[in-house]
Amino acid sequence: MPEGPQIYLDESKRMTGEDTFNFSCNPQKACFTACCHDLNLVLTPYDILRLKNRLGMKSEEFLRLYTSVHVGPGSGLPVVLLKMEEGTMKCPFLEEEKGCTVYEDRPGACRTYPLARMACRSRDMEGVREFYCTVREPDCLGFEDGESWTVSGWIENQRLGPYNEMNDVFGEILQAKMEAGNPSLNADQIETFYLGCYDLDRFKGFFLEGPTLDRYMEDEDVVKKIRGDELELLRYGMRWVKKKLFQGGCLPCGSGCGANT
Numbered sequence: 001m002p003e004g005p006q007i008y009l010d011e012s013k014r015m016t017g018e019d020t021f022n023f024s025c026n027p028q029k030a031c032f033t034a035c036c037h038d039l040n041l042v043l044t045p046y047d048i049l050r051l052k053n054r055l056g057m058k059s060e061e062f063l064r065l066y067t068s069v070h071v072g073p074g075s076g077l078p079v080v081l082l083k084m085e086e087g088t089m090k091c092p093f094l095e096e097e098k099g100c101t102v103y104e105d106r107p108g109a110c111r112t113y114p115l116a117r118m119a120c121r122s123r124d125m126e127g128v129r130e131f132y133c134t135v136r137e138p139d140c141l142g143f144e145d146g147e148s149w150t151v152s153g154w155i156e157n158q159r160l161g162p163y164n165e166m167n168d169v170f171g172e173i174l175q176a177k178m179e180a181g182n183p184s185l186n187a188d189q190i191e192t193f194y195l196g197c198y199d200l201d202r203f204k205g206f207f208l209e210g211p212t213l214d215r216y217m218e219d220e221d222v223v224k225k226i227r228g229d230e231l232e233l234l235r236y237g238m239r240w241v242k243k244k245l246f247q248g249g250c251l252p253c254g255s256g257c258g259a260n261t
Contacts, residue, residue: 008138009116014131015151021134022146023114031141033099035113036091041082043067045197046166047107048080049234052200054105059201066092069194075174076184078194082107108163114142115154119168121175128168166231169238170197176246189245196241200230203237214240 015021026032043051052062063069063080072079085092093102100106115132132151136143155161173193177183185193195203207215208227215223226233 008136010134010136014118014133015115016131017152018150019132020148020150021115021154022148023142024146025142027099029141031139033094033096034139035137036094036100037084038089039082039084039091041091041107041109043080043082043107044163044167045170045200045234045238046163047109048198049200049230050105051102051107053230054102059199063199071190075177076182077174077177078190078198080198108160108167111158111160111163114140115151117164117167119164119171121168121171123179128171130164166234169235173197173238173242173246176242180246183246185245192244193241196237196244200234200237204233207237207240 013019048059048062048067051066052059055062057065066083067080068083069078069080071077083092084090091100093100093106095101100110112132114135116135118131118133120129121127149157155164195206204227206212208223222236226236
C-alpha cells in the first residue's frame with residue numbers, strides 16, 4: 001500500500017457517458033491545492049512526453065530531475081513517480097500563489113480527478129471498455145456545492161481524449177504480459193521497457209540513429225513518420241516494447257504506428 005494521503009475510491013457506482021456527478025475546484029475552496037501535496041503520482045508515458053516538452057527538456061533530463069523509479073511489486077514493470085519537493089512535500093510544479101504552473105500539460109491523473117478511469121480489455125473483446133468512479137479524499141471540499149457534470153462533459157472539458165488514447169496503447173503492454181503468462185523480467189528487459197515507454201528522446205536516438213536491426217526491418221514510410229512526429233514515436237515505442245518483450249521479436253513492417261494498428 002503506497003504511503004501518503006488516504007484516498008477513497010467509490011466503486012458503488014460505475015459511471016459512463018451521461019451519468020452525472022457534482023464537483024468544483026477553485027481558489028475559493030479552503031482545500032485549494034491541498035491535493036497537490038504528498039502525492040504518489042504515477043506518470044504515464046504520455047504524461048512524460050507532455051511535461052518534458054512543456055519544460056523544454058529532453059526526456060532523460062526530465063526523468064532525472066523530477067521522477068523516481070521503482071519496479072512494481074505486482075506488475076514487475078518499472079513505475080515512474082513524480083518526485084515531491086523535499087521538506088514541503090508539494091508538487092514541484094505548484095506555486096502557492098499561482099497554482100499549477102504546467103496546467104495545460106498537467107498529468108492525466110490530475111485532469112481526471114475527482115474521477116478515476118477504469119479501462120477493461122480482453123482477447124475476446126475488441127477495443128477498450130471504460131467506466132469511471134469518483135475519488136473522495138477526506139479533506140476535499142470540491143463535492144460541496146459543486147457544479148453538475150456528466151462524465152462525457154468532464155472528459156471534454158479536461159481534454160482527456162489524447163491521454164486516454166495513449167494510455168490505452170500503454171495498456172496493450174500490460175495485456176500482452178498477462179497473455180504471455182506474466183513472465184518475470186530481467187534487468188535488461190526492464191531497461192528495454194523503460195527506454196521504449198518513458199525515455200523517448202533516448203529511444204529516438206537508439207532506434208533512428210543507432211545500429212539496431214529493427215529499424216532496417218521497418219517500412220521506410222513508418223520510419224519517416226516516427227522521425228518527424230513525437231506522438232507517433234511514442235506510440236511506436238510502446239508497441240515496440242510489447243512486441244520485443246511479450247510477443248516474440250521486433251515489429252513486422254508497417255505495423256508500428258498509424259491509426260489502424
